[in-house]
Amino acid sequence: MDIDLDRARALRVLGRGAMGTVFLVADGPSAASRPYRYALKAFDKRSAKPDADRRARWEINVLSRLAHPHLPSLLGFTETDDLLAWAVPYCSGGDLNELRYSLPDRIFSPAAIRFYIAEIVSAIAELHAAGFVYRDLKPENVLLRADGHVILTDFDLSRLLHHGPTSASSSPPPPSHRGHNRRARVAARSDSLVGQAKSRPPQPWSAAPSPRQQLQNLVRYLMGSDGALAKKTKSARVSPVSRKPGSFGSSGAGAWGKSYSFVGTEEYVAPEMVRGEGHGFAVDWWAVGVLVYEMAYGRTPFKGQNRKETFRNVLHKELEFPGDSRRRTPELADLVSRLLERDPRRRLGYAGGADEIREHPFFAGVAWDMLTEVSRPPYIPPPSDEGLAAGEGFDVRDHFRNLHQPPPPKGASDASSDFSSEF
Known part of the structure; x- marks a missing residue:
């Protein structure tokens, strides 16, 4: 399936690595009432290391061929001018x-x-x-x-x-x-x-x-x-x-x-x-x-x-x-x-x-x-309670846009700091 970034709302960042950032994402009509959740791996083309784009596309290619209970499946992907993102099942038990x-x-x-x-x-x-x-x-x-x-x-x-x-x-x-x-x-x-x-x-x-x-x-x-x-x-x-x-x-x-x-x-x-x-x-x-x-x-x-x-x-x-x-x-x-x-x-x-x-x-x-x-697993992770109320979460695209925003002017930052120190 194609990932609709307009509907997807990120609950939090699960991790960062050489291949990009992994988000826990909720997707639904309003992204509320505990919608469908998955892990979204997003690759920022603007700040990528050399050859990371090819490696990301290779991983998508491999995932598209997998169908096994102990291997992830490709749930969908999307590409914009700045991002390449693909979805896999979310594993809530850690590693x-x-x-x-x-x-x-x-x-x-x-x-x-x-x-x-x-x-x-x-x-x-x-x-x-x-x-x-x-x-x-x-x-x-x-x-x-x-x-x-x-x-x-x-x-x-x-x-x-x-x-x-x-x-x-x-x-x-x-x-x-x-x-x-x-x-x-x-x-x-x-x-x-x-x-x-x-x-x-x-x-x-x-x-x-x-x-x-x-x-x-x-x-x-x-x-x-x-x-x-x-x-x-x-x-x-x-x-x-x-x-x-x-x-x-x-x-x-x-x-x-x-x-x-x-x-x-x-x-x-x-x-x-x-x-x-x-x-x-x-x-x-x-x-x-x-x-x-x-x-x-x-x-x-x-x-x-x-x-x-x-x-x-x-x-x-x-x-x-x-x-x-x-x-x-x-x-x-x-x-x-x-x-x-x-x-x-x-x-x-x-x-x-x-x-x-x-x-x-x-x-x-x-x-x-x-x-x-x-086979009964020796450890059962506790139930995950990561709901998402209407209007909560953040846009994945905004997350990367903010990374590329210039820092605030030094004068404004100093003024804010001086003001707060007075109180």
């Missing part, structure tokens, strides 16, 4: 990161991990079956619906890959398996190296370094002695850097289903991506392993003091389990170990896709074909 930090020990029980990871695996399996590698799994991107089930979000770093014999693709699930800002998202970049977003059409390189040379330079820059990035201690998204020409939908993807982009969130980036050897669908299963570890032990396994150290740990640090956790939860520890296999060809999920993960002993007893029907 998995917020939920973890609300727990006393900031860790989940094995039963809760089994529930959430089963639904995440189901969502990733659907993406892989459609040819998309996700590449941005982290707790902040796992949203909770009002009923406690999960929804993955943010697909601007995804890529369309060709399934092939060496692509580490996930096998499509059988019919019974189908269903009907702790980390700043900032770019780690060198101006001379980061120039091509993941959705940009191939560009002529002429005198510029070859894509593979760019890759080698970037890896040396991140892993070498240069300390320019060492001050950034937060886990951050890394920029989409394409190292191999390709089409818009599969930019950076080779004939064997590999991408040569360097993207993701640093604590979840797979070793083959850091090494620059090309990656396939198996990077998502590595990220699942990192997420399971974080949910179980309260931290990610390879985080260093800075980005350079984190990447070194991803490549070389031995996987450690706290205390006697291996003995207490052997199936969980084995699942993590097999997902965090540095050689993607030996990683759980590489050969048999999601089916290999479903068959792991940790998931014994999971009714994969009825996840949303018979």
Whole structure:
């Protein structure tokens, strides 16, 4: 459907990021009496970062192809001279990161991990079956619906890959398996190296370094002695850097289903991506392993003091389990170990896709074909009470117009301040 910005009234801002601002929006004849609500992602063309427009349109393209209980669907979109906006279902339960930090020990029980990871695996399996590698799994991107089930979000770093014999693709699930800002998202970049977003059409390189040379330079820059990035201690998204020409939908993807982009969130980036050897669908299963570890032990396994150290740990640090956790939860520890296999060809999920993960002993007893029907979520969000009375709310377009208004004259501001101080 087309989004009618004349009828839509924003209740509040849900978040801001590299891809724009997300609003909780009410839409109805008068936008009152608790009308239909959804999340509206609005991209301001006037203040956009380079290539953000292409990434936003790519996300809309991906969303338009999704139909799964644990993936968002595109409810509609609209475009004006200044804005590009698209609507997705509103998830009122927050995200998995917020939920973890609300727990006393900031860790989940094995039963809760089994529930959430089963639904995440189901969502990733659907993406892989459609040819998309996700590449941005982290707790902040796992949203909770009002009923406690999960929804993955943010697909601007995804890529369309060709399934092939060496692509580490996930096998499509059988019919019974189908269903009907702790980390700043900032770019780690060198101006001379980061120039091509993941959705940009191939560009002529002429005198510029070859894509593979760019890759080698970037890896040396991140892993070498240069300390320019060492001050950034937060886990951050890394920029989409394409190292191999390709089409818009599969930019950076080779004939064997590999991408040569360097993207993701640093604590979840797979070793083959850091090494620059090309990656396939198996990077998502590595990220699942990192997420399971974080949910179980309260931290990610390879985080260093800075980005350079984190990447070194991803490549070389031995996987450690706290205390006697291996003995207490052997199936969980084995699942993590097999997902965090540095050689993607030996990683759980590489050969048999999601089916290999479903068959792991940790998931014994999971009714994969009825996840949303018979699995009770371990946490049910409290009812959301965000009504909207007639005349309340604000216009999304006005929100962005106000951002571009010049500041008030300094004299007027000073006079107002002096006047109020007298009283």
